[in-house]
Amino acid sequence: MLRQSLQQKLQQKLSPQQIQLMKLLQVPTLELEQRIKDEIEDNPALEEGREKLEDDYEQDDYGDDLSDSRDDFDIDDYLDSDSSYKTYSGGSGTSEDDDYQVPLSGGETFQENLLKQVALRLRDKKLTIAENIIGNLDDSGYLRRELINMCDDLAFKFNIMAEEEEIEEVLLEVQQLEPPGIAARDLQECLLLQLERKLMTSDEDREELEDAIEVIEKQFDEFTKKHYSKIIDRLEMSEERLKGAIEEITKLNPKPAGAIKESAAPVQHIIPDFILTEEDGELNLTLNARNAPELRISNTYADMFDTYDKSKKTKEDKKAVLFIKQKLDAARWFIDAIKQRQNTMMVTMSAIIEIQEEYFRTGDETKLKPMILKDVADKVGLDISTISRVTNTKYVQSPYGTFLLKSFFSESLSTQDGEDVSTREVKKILENIINEENKKKPLTDAKLAEMLKDKGYNIARRTVAKYREQLDFPVARLRKEL
Numbered sequence: 001m002l003r004q005s006l007q008q009k010l011q012q013k014l015s016p017q018q019i020q021l022m023k024l025l026q027v028p029t030l031e032l033e034q035r036i037k038d039e040i041e042d043n044p045a046l047e048e049g050r051e052k053l054e055d056d057y058e059q060d061d062y063g064d065d066l067s068d069s070r071d072d073f074d075i076d077d078y079l080d081s082d083s084s085y086k087t088y089s090g091g092s093g094t095s096e097d098d099d100y101q102v103p104l105s106g107g108e109t110f111q112e113n114l115l116k117q118v119a120l121r122l123r124d125k126k127l128t129i130a131e132n133i134i135g136n137l138d139d140s141g142y143l144r145r146e147l148i149n150m151c152d153d154l155a156f157k158f159n160i161m162a163e164e165e166e167i168e169e170v171l172l173e174v175q176q177l178e179p180p181g182i183a184a185r186d187l188q189e190c191l192l193l194q195l196e197r198k199l200m201t202s203d204e205d206r207e208e209l210e211d212a213i214e215v216i217e218k219q220f221d222e223f224t225k226k227h228y229s230k231i232i233d234r235l236e237m238s239e240e241r242l243k244g245a246i247e248e249i250t251k252l253n254p255k256p257a258g259a260i261k262e263s264a265a266p267v268q269h270i271i272p273d274f275i276l277t278e279e280d281g282e283l284n285l286t287l288n289a290r291n292a293p294e295l296r297i298s299n300t301y302a303d304m305f306d307t308y309d310k311s312k313k314t315k316e317d318k319k320a321v322l323f324i325k326q327k328l329d330a331a332r333w334f335i336d337a338i339k340q341r342q343n344t345m346m347v348t349m350s351a352i353i354e355i356q357e358e359y360f361r362t363g364d365e366t367k368l369k370p371m372i373l374k375d376v377a378d379k380v381g382l383d384i385s386t387i388s389r390v391t392n393t394k395y396v397q398s399p400y401g402t403f404l405l406k407s408f409f410s411e412s413l414s415t416q417d418g419e420d421v422s423t424r425e426v427k428k429i430l431e432n433i434i435n436e437e438n439k440k441k442p443l444t445d446a447k448l449a450e451m452l453k454d455k456g457y458n459i460a461r462r463t464v465a466k467y468r469e470q471l472d473f474p475v476a477r478l479r480k481e482l
Contacts, residue, residue: 021337025344026389029271029290036293039334045301045327046334048294110141110182110257117177122170128158129170133183141182141257142190143171181256188220194252211237211245223249226480243482272397274349276360283360285349287342295335301328344382348390349405351379356408363400366429370412370422415456426457427467434473439481 027035040046111134118130132154136145145153147164154160154167174183180197184190192213199209215223219231232242277284305324353360355375358367373391377384391405410424433451437443443451445468449461459467473479 021340022386022389024337024341025386026392028393028395029273029288033290033293036295036338043327043330043334045298045324046331047296047298111135111137114174114177114182118174121177122173125160125162126170126173128160129154129162129167130174132158133167133171133174137183137257139257140255141179141184143183143185147171179253179256181253184256187254188216190254190256191216191249191252194256195248198248205244205248207241208244208248211241212248215242215245216249226477228480228482239482246482270395270402272402273345273394274396276353276396276398278361278399283353283357285346285353287346293338295331295338297328297331297335301331344386345390345394347380348376348382348387349396351376352391352405352408354379359408360398363398366425368408368410368422368424371409372411373409413457413459415458421457423467426452426459427471429455429457430464430467431471431473434468434471434479437479439479442476442479444476 024032024035040048114134114137115131118127118134122130132150133143136143136150138144147167150167151162151164154162171183175193177183180194181190182193184193195209195213195216199206199213202209214235214237215231219234222228222230222234228239228242231237232239235242237245271288271290273288275286275288277286301324305321305328352371355371356367356369358369359365373384373387376391377387380387391409394405395402396405410422413421413423413426415421430448430452433443433448445461445465448468449459449464452459452464
């Protein structure tokens with residue numbers, strides 16, 4: 001049975017302005033600049049520049065300027081338009097028929113580079129097979145597709161009948177292209193291709209290169225597992241000769257396509273949101289000027305609103321007043337939101353500096369104190385989600401480098417003396433121990449845990465293994481060197 005009833009319910013909802021402010025808080029400097037440009041294009045009542053005081057104007061000139069601007073501006077152009085205020089580049093005075101070409105930056109992919117090379121070496125059927133091989137290379141430059149399957153690809157896509165042996169013959173041609181090691185089917189073949197190319201073109205270190213080829217060709221599994229004693233016994237090779245061979249192997253590139261991709265990739269620069277300097281023992285924090293743009297309300301729109309508001313209320317006047325009021329309110333809110341963003345960022349960063357002052361004065365990571373979002377939120381009286389938005393994708397430029405704000409946060413760990421220390425401090429000490437270890441006899445995770453315990457950090461072996469992996473160190477066996 002259906003019933004109707006009245007209920008009272010208390011709900012808390014964010015206003016559209018609050019939602020937009022949250023979005024402004026989390027955008028980095030570069031995105032903020034674009035956001036401001038979009039807002040200026042969308043709202044003619046918002047202008048760039050410092051807010052002028054009455055003393056900055058000459059009375060006569062002010063009247064002339066206002067008169068001229070009103071003559072040039074007709075509110076009917078906005079009210080009678082079929083579409084809303086245009087937000088495309090160029091503003092309302094730009095013709096949509098104009099042909100704009102936006103310059104795009106891009107680099108040559110490694111496949112395109114290889115196709116140019118192969119076009120100079122092969123023709124007709126072999127060229128088509130080579131192009132199909134290059135199209136099947138992965139991002140590292142390896143050929144992962146079986147040759148027998150490529151026979152079917154050529155038959156269905158290009159109506160070309162080719163045997164597996166014929167495709168392998170073309171593959172050998174492709175493997176002669178630059179960079180060395182391209183189109184290999186596995187890591188072993190990739191390293192062998194590079195070593196053989198070096199042996200053909202180099203007059204020096206031939207003995208080391210020949211030994212390296214023998215190691216990769218005959219003892220590849222033992223080499224990857226660093227079972228050096230087995231390699232020495234099986235190849236009847238001295239430790240010095242094996243050491244020379246390993247030095248040659250470590251110079252090789254396991255991802256041959258990476259060199260071309262890196263050269264083609266655009267360089268990305270980090271724009272710091274905060275700048276921290278130290279002068280006469282004092283830490284000075286400033287906000288990047290690009291985070292503090294000068295914005296103002298258009299005087300033309302403000303005066304126009306007063307004029308229409310005081311005039312007789314015809315239907316057109318009411319539409320004009322409503323339009324101008326909406327634009328002025330949006331402009332005022334946006335300026336206030338930008339100022340609130342600046343204030344929130346400065347308050348948050350100042351709290352981080354206060355907590356981590358010893359680190360910012362010395363640059364020593366072992367001086368970092370344990371700090372979580374709640375610590376900063378309690379200090380500045382803001383919500384944890386707000387602190388998360390402020391610190392996300394934001395960078396600070398300090399005398400010791402430019403760092404992501406998130407990197408200053410870490411969990412706490414109790415020492416044997418009951419003192420709380422940062423996990424970052426423990427990781428730094430662990431990193432120093434591994435870097436200073438004897439590479440002929442690397443330290444196991446159990447031994448690392450014992451050494452940390454001797455320094456006062458009571459950490460389980462599992463935790464040591466987790467921290468070691470986070471620091472990108474392999475297990476002891478794989479860190480072994482001759």
